[in-house]
Amino acid sequence: MSVVARPETLPLGGAPTFPSRMWWVAARSAEVGSDLLARRIADRPMVLYRTNEGAVVAIDDMCPHRWLPLSKGRREGDQVRCGYHGLLFNHDGSCAEVPSQPEVSTRVAVRTYAVIERAPWVWVWTGDGDDADPTEIPAYPWLTNPDWRMDEAYLPMAANYLRGHENVLDLSHFDYLHPGGLATQEWTRVRPSLSIEDGVLVEVRDLRSAPAAPNAAAMGVEPGSLVDRRNESRVPTPALHIATTTLRSPAGDGHEYHGAVLHAFTPETERTSHYFFAAARDWRVDDSEFDERFWQMALFTFNQDKDALEAVEQVALTHPGPLREFSVRSDKSGLRLRRLVKELIADEARGQAKSED
């Protein structure tokens, strides 16, 4: 069946759905080494690698001469040699050598992208290079706290990145998409408070004296026993969703358990995305047998999300006739995020229009 992508089926009612002036997670740190890693970020094909000094470099993944992806070439020190006719590029994007001629034109340069590495991730800036401000990358101290246990992974996802955001802003999906460990009706019943603080969407769920979910057993908390739980979700930029949790069992020793789950959704194209996620906790940090089980369950859960979002994207692509969404109460935060993203994109468009005056 031949399929035409219809812009109106995107979450914002049309493309683009992502701003360009943005830091995105481009890779897990562990993915970037001396080999050349090809990755499309916000519709820009890039090649990423680590210089001999350990810095990560991101440049256009295309030789400007005859278009072979540079990721099919090879490293020479900190430079990249095209695998077709050998044009050599410095890691600042300038051309160091055109083998078939003595001179090198400055016009042969490839674009570079500002890169900041913040464990466990590599961030790239897809806006104008001059505007790249590392302070715009959100902080996530939990992932590097030596007293916490952290795991992280990556899934490619054939769905628009905003569907990922909307998924984790509406936790009423826990009961239905992830029946089992995460499920309690509380996630569906609670009405989160929603606020915008300095442009950051903040959603808080305060569950007091609520039945513990099955997976609380891992903390030594009886499932079904009453616990106080506070979940805070922050979306500091369209690139990241930060969820932190505090759980206290009043019936137990009153100990507080803390956890953080981070979801980095990076658009690859308008219809596909890179899903990076990390989970950290301050309990059972040295129990590797438990950690193995915990992480397997997390991967199983994230794959359920991926399956559902990809199925939704397929409906968006192939459903005949007009498509409308019917929104319900639990969509409040997701719809608010859409508006924030739309405003960011509109601001950016206005900024471009202005700078072209």
Next chain:
Amino acid sequence: MSVVARPETLPLGGAPTFPSRMWWVAARSAEVGSDLLARRIADRPMVLYRTNEGAVVAIDDMCPHRWLPLSKGRREGDQVRCGYHGLLFNHDGSCAEVPSQPEVSTRVAVRTYAVIERAPWVWVWTGDGDDADPTEIPAYPWLTNPDWRMDEAYLPMAANYLRGHENVLDLSHFDYLHPGGLATQEWTRVRPSLSIEDGVLVEVRDLRSAPAAPNAAAMGVEPGSLVDRRNESRVPTPALHIATTTLRSPAGDGHEYHGAVLHAFTPETERTSHYFFAAARDWRVDDSEFDERFWQMALFTFNQDKDALEAVEQVALTHPGPLREFSVRSDKSGLRLRRLVKELIADEARGQAKSED
């Protein structure tokens, strides 16, 4: 190679090629049970299932909230629960529950389709629900006659459904696409009588004293010996082709052998279809060893049809430049059917235009 579907390569010179106000075979009865069956019928994604009382239900295969196919959800009694955020739908399409909010709007309903089960098939009506008239489903008593032997099967087919109809209206293909069992030159030589009776296309082939085909040996009739054979094809609606056969061997005991082959062609999209077929006979009804051989041969034959029609569809999709058909005498019935279908579609369009006045 990128391919653009060209409407002019469809059998009617453009889409649509099927009416909406129509009963179509949507599934074999045996396919529909308590599990959720996803199937696209006349370009409408549906999910089919059987209620606890055994009735078959067909509803839109998309949650109106955030578009997950309902076929990825689960049954709860006779209701279907969406697998994403748990919206619950009654089998009449109304919403019974939105978990994240106390109230349910009547606007959240999904469309249901009228369903009639007539063994061995499940029929759905894709027109307005109010117009669904079960008496418009053609009768086919041979398939349920307890004195006859019946087999049936299903093939998905990557070709427009009308190509299926045209295939079985032009039996001159027997000799060439199915050399072997079915082949005698008679199928090619005979000029069928063609008539339209109350909108039903009827094609009769009367072969008197014609050499028996190789597969007549199964009836104890010597291949090549002279037999009288009468084939009648009826296309009561664009959904069904009914072919009945009577064979008598004057040289033998004068016994008449009867058979019926039914072809239900259901558009999935404009370029793909569902092919349901059934064969029944009143001879050797208790010979299961023979039946096994008979049905294997039938499946082999129907797969030859599928292969040819899919190859034709690929030509229609990929052939460069303009495409024209050169029609010959044996296309008379097929071309007549196209006209009937075109009129049905035009009538329907006029009806809609009128009702919008």
Next chain:
Amino acid sequence: MSVVARPETLPLGGAPTFPSRMWWVAARSAEVGSDLLARRIADRPMVLYRTNEGAVVAIDDMCPHRWLPLSKGRREGDQVRCGYHGLLFNHDGSCAEVPSQPEVSTRVAVRTYAVIERAPWVWVWTGDGDDADPTEIPAYPWLTNPDWRMDEAYLPMAANYLRGHENVLDLSHFDYLHPGGLATQEWTRVRPSLSIEDGVLVEVRDLRSAPAAPNAAAMGVEPGSLVDRRNESRVPTPALHIATTTLRSPAGDGHEYHGAVLHAFTPETERTSHYFFAAARDWRVDDSEFDERFWQMALFTFNQDKDALEAVEQVALTHPGPLREFSVRSDKSGLRLRRLVKELIADEARGQAKSED
């Protein structure tokens, strides 16, 4: 990711990139026998076969009746019988029989293509049949010289055919795409002389006292020792690139080694091509163990070319935003060829416009 082919990413800045009035290599002689071979040449689906007398025939691969590819039918003597309703075609394209009717219209003919077999290849003419002039097929005596050793093969290639031409006109790719046997910096450093002789692009590389490449060891020439080498490339038509080489080792016995490599690039579509290649030499002609090694290395090398060109085509198809090429000194011949081909196509268009006056 849905992808739209953008004409401006083709080597000529848009389609078409190939003339129609042209002889193309359609098949290896060894591929064409009594079976029906389906092949798309310059966007024309053809079926090729060899008559009982051994002549190769090429006709449209589509029955004009109901469009089944004739390649899915069967031979009857020198005729082809459609596998659907049995229309029978003579090898001159005329219809010999329509089984379901007594008469045959002359309008049912299929197009035939002029065919010339020149070992080891079968050539077809895609222009008007009347204009087919076999003398326009370039000569390549090396491939049939009984004193030389010849090997040839075929690779389908998902890239525009001109990318193939440009690849073998810019030998600076040897060092980078084929490090190892072929590599010496000489191929990159030498500035070939370029001329157009009667519309034929001629490129000559004269390497005097240049270090022998590693693969010269096969001739008993010490790699790195100084040799005289002359390479001549001729592109007599857009269908063929002929490269001949003479190598002499002054330090040795002064013997001259000769070789020829022929590259036939045939467009299948604008984005895919058939790559036929042949290599012949006048040294070690009876050493089959060496020949086996030599040919494995050649196949390895040609597959490197194919991989690179297919990667370039994918960039052309999927790179977002505008694409520009930055040409360097070694592109001189390739750019000149583009101009020649563009002129051929423009001449052809003018000729057609004129003949329509």
